Amino acid sequence: MKRFYEDVRVVAAGGDNTGFQVTLDDRVIKSPAKQDLILPSKSLALAIADEWQAQGEKIIPASMAMMTLAATAVDRVTPQRRHVIDMIAAYGGTDLICYRVSEPADLVNRQQSRWQPVLDWLASHHGAHLVIADSLMPVAQSEQALAAIRAAVASYSDFELSPLHALTTTAGSVVIALAVLAGHLDGDAAFELSQLDESYQIERWGLDDDAKQRRDGIYNTIDNAAKFVQILRD
Template identity: 40%
Template sequence: MSEWAAKRFWTAAEAVAQGAGHSVELDGRAVKTPSKAPLVVPSRAMAEAVAAEWRAQGERIDPMSMPVTRGANAAIDRVRVQHAEVADMLADYGDSDLLCYRAEAPAELVSRQAAAWDPLLDWAGDTFGARLSPRTGIMHEAQDPEALARLRREVHALDAFDLTAFHDLVSLSGSLVIGLAAERGAHDPEALWAASRIDETWQEELWGADEEAADVAAKKRGAFLDAVRFLALARAE
């Protein structure tokens, strides 16, 4: 299949071995990405997940209900061909990492941020030798170049499928460190997402939840957890 179709046209969707990887066939025909590249994924588990998404479709195809398929398409069509650019863009989050920009007041918010964010900064320091420094206010202050260089090397070491998941982990949370913690499985994904939402949660407690904002937040949370799952599938034996 070369592009998203409006209507279902197949009966069976099956994962099959494809060289060193795995692909999916619809009634015996190999699925292709939107750019017409072979959709070959790194693990049997990911291929089975893609096949399950195709099997679950009704009469009309809903791409938004197929996060693993969409992620595989992105890895092959976009991330693989511009790996260095994507890696640099994500590594740049380190110099303005969410975890480093702290409130000056009120005291309870300051305490919440420190309790959730300091351990993550400590973890990055212990794991990568790259301890980013917090500061108060919203004005940008550059981080230590050597620390940023070490984190950048970690990002560039990710392959196309890992980097695809990592893109969502970082961009949705606003934090390179949170993305790395999720990528390494160092912290519970739900706890990491909650850590990225401390400021928003505080505002909701003060002023009440906005229905539209809550809906957007729920979709972002779902996408963050989908990225964690995509990463696990890519690395499955």
């Protein structure tokens, strides 16, 4: 799409709404589903305004990560909040960091030293005690643990659930995602934990171009989601 505006501003939301909106030549921007994009924090509105201002002659939606996550909150989370919560919480039953290898010893030790502290954090912070397995066979988690994870997920706003969903599905771990939302992990740490096994293989066998492109995409998604959370709360 060709750029059709010159002036980008942040304004207070009108009417009975609280929050902020971004305008393009005095016209408020809407979500892709044509919903009013009312942002809960000025810092987020400014970040989205910066993305629009940075566009060149052509608008490239893929370059506007903050806009995408905000629009997802409005278009996809709010209309089906309970379903989104269920989707995120379901990862507790198959969480990446609960599935460990039995060999080689150095990878076993790496998983234990890097993943276990996050599981311990989940137990102390949210009261969810997850069981680990040393094989790919499914392990049953307790109803109490899964209920605690769902309660933790449900405690977040629609604008927080958007990055939480992105983090969970990209990392394959609701535990890692919840740790980011709580400020226990930053984006770099979340990426490293989610790619621990792959990083081990790269150390041994190297990284081809396709794998690097995929890895870069995962990093960008996790990093942008973590940044969104931080900006939202500034």
